[in-house]
Amino acid sequence: MIAALTKSWRGWLFPVLVIAGAEIWFLFNPVLSDTLAAPSKIVSGAIETLTDGTLLKTTYQTLVAAAIGLLIGMVAGTACGILIGLARTADRLSSWSVEMLRPIPSVALIPLSLLTFGYGYRMEYAVVAWATFWPFLILTQHALKQVDVRLMEVSKLMGFGIFARIFKIMLPAAAPRLFTALRLSVGLSLVVAVTVEIAANPQGLGYGLMVSQESLRPDRMFALLIWVGLLGWALNYGLVWLEGRLFAHRAPGAVASA
Amino acid sequence: MAANPAIELKDVSLSFGSNQILTGIDMSVDPGEFVCVIGASGSGKTTLLRMIAGLLTPTTGKVFSNGKPVLKPSRHVAVVFQDYGRALLPWRRAFANVSLPLEASGMPAKDRPARIRELLAKVGLAHHEDKFPGQLSGGMQQRLQIARALAQEPDTLLMDEPFGALDAMTRQTLQDEVLRLVSERKTTVFFVTHDIEEALYLGDRVVALDSNPGRVAYDIKVPLPRPRDQLTTREHPEFLRLRREMFEIMNKIHA
Numbered sequence: 222m223i224a225a226l227t228k229s230w231r232g233w234l235f236p237v238l239v240i241a242g243a244e245i246w247f248l249f250n251p252v253l254s255d256t257l258a259a260p261s262k263i264v265s266g267a268i269e270t271l272t273d274g275t276l277l278k279t280t281y282q283t284l285v286a287a288a289i290g291l292l293i294g295m296v297a298g299t300a301c302g303i304l305i306g307l308a309r310t311a312d313r314l315s316s317w318s319v320e321m322l323r324p325i326p327s328v329a330l331i332p333l334s335l336l337t338f339g340y341g342y343r344m345e346y347a348v349v350a351w352a353t354f355w356p357f358l359i360l361t362q363h364a365l366k367q368v369d370v371r372l373m374e375v376s377k378l379m380g381f382g383i384f385a386r387i388f389k390i391m392l393p394a395a396a397p398r399l400f401t402a403l404r405l406s407v408g409l410s411l412v413v414a415v416t417v418e419i420a421a422n423p424q425g426l427g428y429g430l431m432v433s434q435e436s437l438r439p440d441r442m443f444a445l446l447i448w449v450g451l452l453g454w455a456l457n458y459g460l461v462w463l464e465g466r467l468f469a470h471r472a473p474g475a476v477a478s479a
Numbered sequence: 480m481a482a483n484p485a486i487e488l489k490d491v492s493l494s495f496g497s498n499q500i501l502t503g504i505d506m507s508v509d510p511g512e513f514v515c516v517i518g519a520s521g522s523g524k525t526t527l528l529r530m531i532a533g534l535l536t537p538t539t540g541k542v543f544s545n546g547k548p549v550l551k552p553s554r555h556v557a558v559v560f561q562d563y564g565r566a567l568l569p570w571r572r573a574f575a576n577v578s579l580p581l582e583a584s585g586m587p588a589k590d591r592p593a594r595i596r597e598l599l600a601k602v603g604l605a606h607h608e609d610k611f612p613g614q615l616s617g618g619m620q621q622r623l624q625i626a627r628a629l630a631q632e633p634d635t636l637l638m639d640e641p642f643g644a645l646d647a648m649t650r651q652t653l654q655d656e657v658l659r660l661v662s663e664r665k666t667t668v669f670f671v672t673h674d675i676e677e678a679l680y681l682g683d684r685v686v687a688l689d690s691n692p693g694r695v696a697y698d699i700k701v702p703l704p705r706p707r708d709q710l711t712t713r714e715h716p717e718f719l720r721l722r723r724e725m726f727e728i729m730n731k732i733h734a
Contacts, residue, residue: 371565374534378552379583379631389582393570470611471569 258440263447266440275429275441276448283425284452286342287414290349291406298354299399302361303387319358327352327413331421341424345417352413353406360402364395397468404460411453483546485510485635485667486531491540492692493526499692500526504540506686506695510634511665513658515678516686517725519733523693524671528637531669532558545634554584557633561640563620567612573599573623574608580631598626601660618649622656629660635667642677651709654681658707675725679718680707685725689732697728 240260247259258266270276304311305319330348338344368391376390392399418427426449433442486508493501501523508514518524529535530542533552542549544556557580560566567576577595586594599605602622604615612620621641628636638657642650658681661668672678678685682701689696703717712718 369565371560371562372568374558375566375568375579377534378532378556378558379580380552380554381583385583389579390568393568396570470613472613 256439258443262440263443266438266442267444267448270429270441270444270448276445279424279426279429279445280448280452282342283411283414283418283427286345286417286425287349287407287410289342290346290414291353291410293346293350294353294406294410295357295403297350298357298402299361301354302358303365303392305358306362306365307383307387323355323359328416328420331417334417335421340422345414345422345425348417349410349413353410356402356405356409357399360398360405361395364398364402365391367398368394397464397471400460400464400467404457404464407456407460408453411449411456415449482510484508484543485512485545486669487543487546488527488531489541489543491527491530491537491542493523493530493535493538494692501530501537501693503694506698508667508669510545510667513661513668513670513681513683514686515670515672515682515684516688517672517675517678517729518688518693519690519729520673522688522690524688525639526693527688528558528639528669528671531635532556532637554580554631555634557628557631557636559621559624559628559636559638559641561643563617563624563644564612566624567620567627569612571611572608573604573610573612573615576612576623577626577630579627584631594630598630599623601629602626602656616649618645618653621645621653625653625657625660632664633666635669636661638668638670640671640673643672643674650677655707655709657681658705662705675729676713676722679703679721679725680709680712685721687725687728687732696732699725 244260247262267276301315305315306312327348330351331344334344334347338347372390372394373386376386379385381389414425415427415430418425418429419431420427422428426445429445430442430449433439433445484507486506488504488506491501491504492499504527516524516527526535530537531544531549533549533556536550544553568579571579574592574595577598578591581591581594596605596608599608602625604619604622604626607615607619612623615623625641641657642653645653654677657668660666668681670678670681679701685697685699685701686695687697687699688694699721701721703712703715703721
């Protein structure tokens, strides 16, 4: 990873220049701003959020809400995707409902979710689950249609029943595509969780951002903002790495050590 | 009373819409017989194999396997496809690929490893059980598919141009291995190929298909002694005579 970071040093040039420029600008224009903060102030703000426990607590709350919501969305979305992907009747029965429900922005469900569950984790689970349900539903459905016909023939020749066919052949065959749905949804779950916290739910990183804004602490706000960005980046980086580990051996001519 | 034929086709035709693929196929394969089917691409030889496998239903006529009508795939009939890369499960190691039919037949998990290792050893993959198909050469992948087919303990083995994608050396090695493996168990083989020499080398009988629509043009016995040998069989006067005859037949068909 260090090697990857040093290798792409040119990519770091721009942000470093921006940060240095900002610091110098603030040095010569020592204004008190409600909206901006010097990079050095942001660093001290970050240290403050870390030492007073805000960062850990809110990160934990957001990640738990995003993860459990994602889990619900994933299981429900994949299950419905399998059903719709395999049963033509289910496909016909659901096509209108899917087209009607899918365009509803997840954020629009915040009021409903708040009414139903009140403040706390559960309303956030519900909105994240709604948001991530659709990518899993759609991508599972498509992934199953794209399973190689030859593999489907093999499973017929083996005499597998429907469950063995799904779990031994179709889902493993579709796994790389399903993983794409996961990667997409992990990013989405973080975005939606933070949005819910900013809009309604008094917990997590989103609420931390709101509190910083309302208490006129742009330094803390920027610190949390950058942290959210880093979290998203790290999650995606981890998933890309995992994807490589999980599916590298499937490629023809895969390395023998995989 | 004579035993039922391993495979029997009675006046079988198949058409997709107005497109006639096969017409009036009458054919019978005895138990333990090795029948090679040759024909140009588009002659419907693969389609014929798929009907015997139960993957396709004839438009008219009937297909029987051991005297029973073929309505769907059966565990007694195993198929080896040409495109091993698509037919193997890329997420399962060699070992687990061979395990697939054993799982399907409900063999207890504790009995499987011994059987799988025996089969892998038979096809010369004893030291490769932990490799994924993507890590094996083409010849090894095809061996793996053969091991998987044998795990079904089939009475009948259907092979669809299994060596078509392999180089000449590997092809000859695998031809001999298949002959050895099927003679051990007296397995009936229905072997589709477009290679006349391969058909003569392997088969007890060669059936040539005419195309558009596909139908049986010639059905020839191959009275060459067994075990066959890559050198002596291929130099056998009868082999050379049959090879000439077959070439002439195929030329006439495709003229």
